[in-house]
Amino acid sequence: MTEIVPRLELLxxxxxxxxxxxxxxxxxxxxxxxxxxxVSQIMxxxxxxxWELRFLGSxxxxxxxxxxxxxxEERQDFGMG
Numbered sequence: 001m002t003e004i005v006p007r008l009e010l011l012x013x014x015x016x017x018x019x020x021x022x023x024x025x026x027x028x029x030x031x032x033x034x035x036x037x038x039v040s041q042i043m044x045x046x047x048x049x050x051w052e053l054r055f056l057g058s059x060x061x062x063x064x065x066x067x068x069x070x071x072x073e074e075r076q077d078f079g080m081g
Contacts, residue, residue: 006064008039013058013080022059044080051078 008026012019023041030037044055054067055078061068 006037008037009062010039010041011044011053011055011060011062012041014043014045016058019059022061026061047080050080054078
């Protein structure tokens with residue numbers, strides 16, 4: 001049986017002061033729960049990229065392509081701030 005490894009994406013804007021703490025929190029949580037995950041950091045540095053990625057704010061966490069923020073799927077206020 002193949003183990004399914006979740007994919008976590010941490011999206012952030014340049015200069016985001018919270019990304020380091022977010023990365024640490026995600027890694028600590030994975031370690032505490034003894035979970036393996038593919039974790040990537042994605043810098044969103046243009047308005048075009050923000051719209052393409054449906055970027056709602058910095059930092060944002062996505063799990064298997066779904067934003068962890070409740071109600072994010074219905075929102076349309078993408079951008080750099």
